[in-house]
Structure formats: C-alpha cells, structure tokens
Amino acid sequence: MDFEDVSLTALRVFRAVAEHGTFTAAAAALGYTQSAVSRQMATIERAAGTQLLQRRREGVRLTAAGRTVLRHATVVLDEIEATARELSGLPAAAGTVRLGWIPSAGAALLPRALTELSHTDPGLRVVSREGTTPVLVRALRAGSLDLVLLGSAPPFRPPDTETPPLVVETLTERALRLAVPATHPLARGDFVDVADLRGQRWIAGPSSGEDRLMGVWPGLDERPEIAHTARDWCAKLHLVAAGSGLTTVPAALAPAAPEGVRILPVRGGPQEQRRLLLASLARSPTQSVNRVAAALRAAALAVT
Missing domain, CATH: 3.40.190.10 (Periplasmic binding protein-like II)
Structure with missing residues (x-):
C-alpha cells in the first residue's frame, strides 16, 4: 500500500461516492464528470492495493477495506477543513453539529428543536440538510453528518446492514x-x-x-x-x-x-405504524451532539 501520492481530491471523491452511492450522483454533487470520478477512484484503489467498492447494478457498496479507508479519510478531511477555518479566522467547528433529516421532520419537529436550542445554547451552531433515509444513512457513514433523523416502516429493520451497527433510538412510533x-x-x-x-x-x-x-x-x-x-x-x-x-x-x-x-x-x-429514529455512529458523541440530540428528543415528545 502506498498512500503518499493520494491527493485530497481523491479522498474527497471517495467520500462523495460512499455518501451518494453511485459515481453519477457523486459527480453531480462535486461538479465533476463521471469519468473524472472514475479516475480518482482508480487512483485511490491502486494506492490501497485492494478493492474499496463493490460495483452493483443499483450502485456501490464499501468493502471492509473501503470502510477502513473511509474512516481515516474522514479524519484527514476534517482536519484539513479545521485548519482552513482557523487560517481564515473563522470560528472552530467544535460547536457545530451537522444534522440530516427526512422531509416530514422538517415541518414541526426540527423548527421546534432549533428554537429551543437558540434559547438554551445560543453559541451552538446546527447545520442541517434534508434527504431520504438511505441517503442520510450513507452520509452518516461517510462522516458528512453527525446525527440523522430517519423514518422506518414495518418490519422495522435496521437502517442498513453495514458494520458496526449504527446507534439508533426510536423518538416516536405513531400510526400513519x-x-x-x-x-x-x-x-x-x-x-x-x-x-x-x-x-x-x-x-x-x-x-x-x-x-x-x-x-x-x-x-x-x-x-x-x-x-x-x-x-x-x-x-x-x-x-x-x-x-x-x-x-x-x-x-x-x-x-x-x-x-x-x-x-x-x-x-x-x-x-400502519411509522417510527421516527435518531441515529449516529457508534462512537462517543461530543457535548454539542448530545445537546442537539436532547433537543430533538424533547421536540419529538412535544409534537403530536
């Protein structure tokens, strides 16, 4: 294995492919051509000396080696971003929580939680984006999000079959x-x-x-x-x-x-029951993530 010549661009492309699930979607998100994404993926797989992705008709799936590389790539990219923020005089991202949510959570629950946080934790910054459950799960795995609000329908299977399992809790279970x-x-x-x-x-x-x-x-x-x-x-x-x-x-x-x-x-x-889930990666969350999670739990109880 030789990662010395792997560029930050290749790492960003790899994370985008892992997050979006296809080369086409990753290319669209990054503003690249699909062939450019393919070239960057070929570069990083050559450096790894092994296959990082399983190519399937419906998209790609990370191999065990791919999950390992993604974990370390996320650390590198986050450190680079933190360095750029500091050099630009921007506040550190330690108090920033990246939240993903399904569309139905954005109507009442999310605004209530954000309003409460603006009173209790005015210095905490929440950056959020909407997505479907599969997209949000991939973004969480890719390290692009810290917390996600997901939907689940019977038979209430886990959000994905990857390892390690996500940390998932049910916020609400209500009838459709x-x-x-x-x-x-x-x-x-x-x-x-x-x-x-x-x-x-x-x-x-x-x-x-x-x-x-x-x-x-x-x-x-x-x-x-x-x-x-x-x-x-x-x-x-x-x-x-x-x-x-x-x-x-x-x-x-x-x-x-x-x-x-x-x-x-x-x-x-x-x-016809539907669950609203709060999911994160299996690791120790920051205090900021814990505060956002607590606000989401309280908002879920308050929204009827």
Missing part, C-alpha cells in the same frame, strides 16, 4: 394518518374506514429505487389512481386542500396541515 380535503365526504367523521379508500384519487410521491415515498395508503386491494405526483410535503397538502385527492402523512405533519385539510386516523386492516 390520512390527509383529506375538508369538503370531502370522508372528512365528516373522526376517522376513515379503510374500506372507504377504494376508488379514491391519490397524491403520491415519485417512486424511487431506494426510498418509498408515502402517498397511497399501503395494502390497498386495487391499483390506485394517482392524480398528482409531488415530492414536497407542502405541495401535497395544498393539493389536498384544493380537493385534488388524498395523501398519507406521518402524524408529526398534522400541525403543519393548511386550512382546508383534515388529518384523520384510518381504521380497519393492519396497523
């Missing part, structure tokens, strides 16, 4: 809800019977190979009619308010529902 136009016949009661969902028009999230976005009630015994497709939760709920269809929502989104929308439980059929 249904967003219904206030003028819709189904909005007249305090709940919706699952049998009454047949023949309805739905507002669904775009399908993805690695993440199932909610929209249609699970387990319907018919091919659903998708009237509208939208990724953004705000857009979905406003389409519901306009009478354009129904959509499923996690319970945490109920406070964010606009006027003209009723958020109702569904009865009949299997229980």
Whole structure:
C-alpha cells in the first residue's frame, strides 16, 4: 500500500461516492464528470492495493477495506477543513453539529428543536440538510453528518446492514394518518374506514429505487389512481386542500396541515405504524451532539 501520492481530491471523491452511492450522483454533487470520478477512484484503489467498492447494478457498496479507508479519510478531511477555518479566522467547528433529516421532520419537529436550542445554547451552531433515509444513512457513514433523523416502516429493520451497527433510538412510533380535503365526504367523521379508500384519487410521491415515498395508503386491494405526483410535503397538502385527492402523512405533519385539510386516523386492516429514529455512529458523541440530540428528543415528545 502506498498512500503518499493520494491527493485530497481523491479522498474527497471517495467520500462523495460512499455518501451518494453511485459515481453519477457523486459527480453531480462535486461538479465533476463521471469519468473524472472514475479516475480518482482508480487512483485511490491502486494506492490501497485492494478493492474499496463493490460495483452493483443499483450502485456501490464499501468493502471492509473501503470502510477502513473511509474512516481515516474522514479524519484527514476534517482536519484539513479545521485548519482552513482557523487560517481564515473563522470560528472552530467544535460547536457545530451537522444534522440530516427526512422531509416530514422538517415541518414541526426540527423548527421546534432549533428554537429551543437558540434559547438554551445560543453559541451552538446546527447545520442541517434534508434527504431520504438511505441517503442520510450513507452520509452518516461517510462522516458528512453527525446525527440523522430517519423514518422506518414495518418490519422495522435496521437502517442498513453495514458494520458496526449504527446507534439508533426510536423518538416516536405513531400510526400513519390520512390527509383529506375538508369538503370531502370522508372528512365528516373522526376517522376513515379503510374500506372507504377504494376508488379514491391519490397524491403520491415519485417512486424511487431506494426510498418509498408515502402517498397511497399501503395494502390497498386495487391499483390506485394517482392524480398528482409531488415530492414536497407542502405541495401535497395544498393539493389536498384544493380537493385534488388524498395523501398519507406521518402524524408529526398534522400541525403543519393548511386550512382546508383534515388529518384523520384510518381504521380497519393492519396497523400502519411509522417510527421516527435518531441515529449516529457508534462512537462517543461530543457535548454539542448530545445537546442537539436532547433537543430533538424533547421536540419529538412535544409534537403530536
């Protein structure tokens, strides 16, 4: 093995590939061509003298050697970033926590937690970004995030099968809800019977190979009619308010529902539970990370 000639660019490319899961996505994130990413990966694998990635149809997966190299590459890149900040006169990043969150957590839980932190820890800096559960897990593994808020549906498997396992705790477990136009016949009661969902028009999230976005009630015994497709939760709920269809929502989104929308439980059929998870790497967290985690726990309890 000879890492003396491995550039910082190659290390950054390797971390981006590990985080984004494909050469194409890593290239887009870095502003490189896919061939440039491939060349940098070839360089670092030659230096390692072994395969760092398993190439698969759906993307790449780190080998055991790849996980080792990523762990050390993350330390190097973080040290370089800290040096650059110090030389530029910027404050140290020790009080900065990098947080990732699924879209549904951004409507009520995250703003509540950040508001509380602004009062209790005004010197603490939280930098956050939205993503799907698979993307956030990869970013956590790659060292680009310190904490992530993830979604989980039955049978509630671990977020990934990599080792070591992530440190995961359940913040909430609540039943999936249904967003219904206030003028819709189904909005007249305090709940919706699952049998009454047949023949309805739905507002669904775009399908993805690695993440199932909610929209249609699970387990319907018919091919659903998708009237509208939208990724953004705000857009979905406003389409519901306009009478354009129904959509499923996690319970945490109920406070964010606009006027003209009723958020109702569904009865009949299997229980459709959803968990909100808080995950981190299996290592000793900093005090800053612990304070952010505590604020997220408190916010999860407060958001109904």
